Amino acid sequence: MNHEVRKMLQKLRKSKNKKISENMVIPQVIKDKIMREFTQSEAMQMVEKQGAPFQRLMAYYQCAIMEVETKFKVLNNEFSLQYDKNPIETIKTRLKSPLSIIEKLNRKEIPFSIDAIEQNIFDVAGVRVICGFPEDIYEIADYFLRQDDIILIQRKDYIQNPKESGYRSLHLIIEIPIFLAHEKRMMKVEVQFRTIAMDFWASLEHKLKYKKNLGDDVEELSRQLKQCADDSAKLDLRMEEIRRNVEKQNRIQQRKRYDIVR
Numbered sequence: 001m002n003h004e005v006r007k008m009l010q011k012l013r014k015s016k017n018k019k020i021s022e023n024m025v026i027p028q029v030i031k032d033k034i035m036r037e038f039t040q041s042e043a044m045q046m047v048e049k050q051g052a053p054f055q056r057l058m059a060y061y062q063c064a065i066m067e068v069e070t071k072f073k074v075l076n077n078e079f080s081l082q083y084d085k086n087p088i089e090t091i092k093t094r095l096k097s098p099l100s101i102i103e104k105l106n107r108k109e110i111p112f113s114i115d116a117i118e119q120n121i122f123d124v125a126g127v128r129v130i131c132g133f134p135e136d137i138y139e140i141a142d143y144f145l146r147q148d149d150i151i152l153i154q155r156k157d158y159i160q161n162p163k164e165s166g167y168r169s170l171h172l173i174i175e176i177p178i179f180l181a182h183e184k185r186m187m188k189v190e191v192q193f194r195t196i197a198m199d200f201w202a203s204l205e206h207k208l209k210y211k212k213n214l215g216d217d218v219e220e221l222s223r224q225l226k227q228c229a230d231d232s233a234k235l236d237l238r239m240e241e242i243r244r245n246v247e248k249q250n251r252i253q254q255r256k257r258y259d260i261v262r
């Protein structure tokens, strides 16, 4: 248990509140609630204390997000010009909130500091690239990683190896330079690649995961969700196959037209 939470519980026990006796077992939900409330106020204090450096670090991560987003927009444009297709449907970006940063540091039992954030939390800057088809994901990720200012730190392929829950997505942790007035800084960014179907599933599952009072239904719901993920992955592959056939037909037609003109 977190040191501060233990201290807080001791204080509570010593307080005049007779309802909390020395030997009373405190349920996990209460501990979690205390932890959360503590973390919230701690987050505020930490951020206030480290005000300017923290804000600066967040601004750097925001710059890294902008750099990465631009790279994907350029790639999508390039595909549109060269191959008349737009593999990327949407790009979503987010900066991790101070509270989530502190919660993650606490989970890893690492004291809060600006250095600790940079060295231990790799998803402060998050970019999600939503593609139409699974093969577009690998193509776009490949072109992105070939750029000589991008350093790959970690690659997790949950499309080839889905999670137990059914979750699918390709995750990259990369480093990208940002150019400031007097220095070049390497910043880490987490990039998640998903198809529209994978993204839809993940959003739904995320919402349900944090729903309370699901009680005994949880297991059945998880089973159904896993089934949906598997069905949805099959559908992605079927649609990809249809697209391949349509493109093949287009190429045949174009060649025929070209032969007639010649």
Ligand code: GTP
Residues within 6 Å of the ligand: 123, 156, 163, 165, 167, 171, 201, 202, 203, 205, 206
């Ligand atoms: P985190 O500490 O959560 O960042 O986990 P990790 O560092 O082991 O990374 P992982 O690649 O497992 O997951 C990173 C992110 O992917 C999460 O923050 C979620 O956004 C997403 N994710 C991973 N697993 C799931 C899942 O089962 N369901 C949903 N909806 N999202 C998931």
Ligand code: MG
Residues within 6 Å of the ligand: 123, 190
């Ligand atoms: Mg993460």
